[in-house]
Amino acid sequence: MNIHEYQAKEILKSFGIPVPNGCMVKSVRQAEKSVEKFGCLCVLKAQIYAGGRGKAGGIKTVQDAGQACDVAKELLKKKLVTIQTGTHGLAVKRILVEETIAIEKEFYLSITLDRRTSRYCLIASAQGGIDIEEVARTSPEKIHTLYIDPFIGVRDYHARRIALSLGLKGRLIEDCIKLVQNLYKLLLEKDCSLVEINPLVISKDQRLIAMDCKINFDDNALFRHPDYEKMIDDSQLDSLEIQAKKYDLAYIKLNGNIGCMVNGAGLAMATLDVLKEYGGEPANFLDVGGGANREKVAEAFKIILKDKKVKGIFVNIFGGIMHCDIIAQGIIDATKQISCELPIVVRMDGSRLSEGKSLLSQSGLNVETVDTLADGVAKIVQRMGKKRKVIAN
Numbered sequence: 001m002n003i004h005e006y007q008a009k010e011i012l013k014s015f016g017i018p019v020p021n022g023c024m025v026k027s028v029r030q031a032e033k034s035v036e037k038f039g040c041l042c043v044l045k046a047q048i049y050a051g052g053r054g055k056a057g058g059i060k061t062v063q064d065a066g067q068a069c070d071v072a073k074e075l076l077k078k079k080l081v082t083i084q085t086g087t088h089g090l091a092v093k094r095i096l097v098e099e100t101i102a103i104e105k106e107f108y109l110s111i112t113l114d115r116r117t118s119r120y121c122l123i124a125s126a127q128g129g130i131d132i133e134e135v136a137r138t139s140p141e142k143i144h145t146l147y148i149d150p151f152i153g154v155r156d157y158h159a160r161r162i163a164l165s166l167g168l169k170g171r172l173i174e175d176c177i178k179l180v181q182n183l184y185k186l187l188l189e190k191d192c193s194l195v196e197i198n199p200l201v202i203s204k205d206q207r208l209i210a211m212d213c214k215i216n217f218d219d220n221a222l223f224r225h226p227d228y229e230k231m232i233d234d235s236q237l238d239s240l241e242i243q244a245k246k247y248d249l250a251y252i253k254l255n256g257n258i259g260c261m262v263n264g265a266g267l268a269m270a271t272l273d274v275l276k277e278y279g280g281e282p283a284n285f286l287d288v289g290g291g292a293n294r295e296k297v298a299e300a301f302k303i304i305l306k307d308k309k310v311k312g313i314f315v316n317i318f319g320g321i322m323h324c325d326i327i328a329q330g331i332i333d334a335t336k337q338i339s340c341e342l343p344i345v346v347r348m349d350g351s352r353l354s355e356g357k358s359l360l361s362q363s364g365l366n367v368e369t370v371d372t373l374a375d376g377v378a379k380i381v382q383r384m385g386k387k388r389k390v391i392a393n
Helices: 005-014 028-038 065-076 132-138 156-165 171-189 219-224 226-231 239-246 265-277 294-306 324-337 353-361 373-383
Strands: 022-025 042-046 059-062 095-099 103-114 119-125 143-148 192-203 208-210 213-217 250-253 258-262 284-287 312-319 344-350 367-370
Touching: 005 022, 005 095, 005 213, 022 028, 028 042, 028 065, 028 095, 042 065, 059 065, 065 095, 103 171, 119 132, 119 156, 119 171, 143 156, 156 171, 171 192, 171 208, 213 219, 219 226, 239 250, 239 294, 258 265, 258 294, 265 284, 265 312, 265 373, 284 294, 294 312, 294 324, 312 324, 312 373, 324 344, 324 353, 344 353, 344 373, 353 367, 367 373
Parallel strands: 258 284, 258 312, 312 344, 344 367
Antiparallel strands: 022 095, 042 059, 042 095, 103 119, 103 192, 119 143, 192 208, 192 213, 250 284
16 A cells, blocks of 8 residues: 655654655645745655656745745646656646755665565665665665564664664764664554655754655555555546455556456466467456455456456456356346447356356357467457567577
């Protein structure tokens, strides 16, 4: 689960981590009032669920309230396209207005979950800022990591080692130790999968300040934090993704035109890979889960049909806990509510397979059943007029 920068900074502040003074606004008038209140040079930062805002023109410095009005008006009526949003971009509905900070030096600091070691990993670099990815690619020796033992946590000596690797001296070392330990405390208490400060800066008056922050919550722990639901900004989510969430469906919209419905995340990813290999372009990732019922399958299929880019549908199901006839009946139920003339290819295997195939054959739908994943992918790509790509060895 993503949240906005202004929300992340409120959380940082509650854990004693210094951030610039600022406030979130939703209108031009509110932006004007905020700049007047600060009475100094300010920064207006577009709030979207993506990075790369600065390079995309989503972060602007303003001299006065009048200029703030012009910038806010421009930002609030546009979709910001960054390297992380794709070509469609994301609508700017909120702006963070902040005081400017005179910066002496920038750093990078984050804690994230390393799935290889099953531990949290603290990452720090003295080369922070918007080009940290380039630093990691060209100068990996400048990236310092600490794998955190969950039984020990982050001790003073761990945090001191990080502070020294950043080249900090004097009082700033002790400030960094406190900041790193508070960041780890935040991570655990809030059930985060990522807390990233980029940049963490030394100001001209020798303070450590988090200038930008990204926090991701672990979706598996959301049941422990019912308050998080209020933090979601639906304007940043695709309408189909919002609908899928209501039915506990794992759905991610993609840019292709072949709608996919699969049960199991691993099988879904494999299906997308094979589609790409055969020259097809998936329109979505959609995992209905291993124990979906007829109603849930119907809702999943309706979500696929509501995507106007979808020109064909591929269903890849292994019937274990969920029987194949349930899948078939769910597809039929969905098409009764939303008429469908699109080509449909269904690959099913497992429990009650013959019953499932019989239901589909009698449904009157433009549907074809196959026995293997490869046959199914080849068939849907063929029916959509695509040719298989030749994969070089």
